[in-house]
Amino acid sequence: MNLFTRQQPEPDLDDESSVNGERDITPVNKGVRLQNSLTNWAIIGSCCLFAGLGLYKYYAGMYQKYDEKAAPPVDQSRTVSVKLPPLVVPPPEPVPPAAPAPSMPPMTPPASQGAPAVAGGQPPVKTQAQLLMERRLKPGLRFTPDAGRGGGGPADSLQLASAGTVSDAAAAIGTPAQPGAFKASRAYLLPDPSMIMPKGTVIPCIVRPAIDTTLPGIVDCIVAEDVRGADQKVPLLDAGTICTGEQGGGIARGQKRVGMIWSRCRGPAPGHVMIDLDSPAADSLGRIGIPGQVNNHFWDRFGAAIALSLISDVGPYLVATRQGGGNNNTTIAFPNLAGPQEVMTEVLRSTINIPPTITVPQGAQVLIYLNQDLDFRDVYELKRAR
Structure with missing residues (x-):
């Protein structure tokens, strides 16, 4: 017999949806709420621990720097006495007697350029004006139009008239300097800048036929614009002038440019002025040779x-x-x-020795790089306009 009876909770009279004697929902979420609270306390404790460690390291470093500054400096140097033997100076060596200076022959002055001609059939000495004119009009670099055709003759390759001078100058670069006589180039004036086209002038030209280096042949081009003299006042080559040249073919392996020599130009009507060029061709940027499409075959x-x-x-x-017959152990024999x-x-x-071929399309723009001065004084004359 139970002396104490458990008191039943009184139902909520205000809740109209409750029924007398109905069971309540089991509180299963109490364990989850307890676990969440423990996790939160663990996170808070970890954060506090890390914050404490950080503060400890920070203040420990500050105290260490303060102690190092407050501590007096320690002199770690020490003095060591070392005794060296006295310095002994050796006696000077006897000086050999000087050799006598060699006698130099007297220098003879160079012969004058305007000296009279020597008798006995010698040619007459040219005047100063004639020498200047020859040096101005003489080409320093000359190409032969038969370059690249093969053979052993001198006309089968590009020749440099001043090859000896270039090689001597290149060889002198690597040698030590030697004393020598004073040399200087003398300046001179162009006789008529309006009628002379100086060396190094570029003439824009448009190639008329297509170029194929399979065989050597003749090419021509049309001057695209008027080309003036040295002072840029008088047009000496009119637009429409036809220039002819040659390309020798014989392209070597690895070569990607066509070598070409322009021989002469013929002006349009009514003058039909003709002049020899003997100058190489260049591309639109001034590089010697004309680029094209390479076929290596x-x-x-x-x-x-x-x-x-x-x-x-x-x-x-x-x-x-x-x-x-499908056997995997097939033996292949090559008897012969x-x-x-x-x-x-x-x-x-x-x-294997078939040379490559370079083709240049029709209408390609090229430059004629003048290799010498062009003098038009014999065909043109300036008159005062009325």
């Missing part, structure tokens, strides 16, 4: 050899595979390889 050089190699190797392989190898060698020998 790869399949012409190696196509036959590759085909022979495939025929000589694939044929025995297919025959051996057919005879093996000397014959195909000799044939391929002969084919390569005849086709």
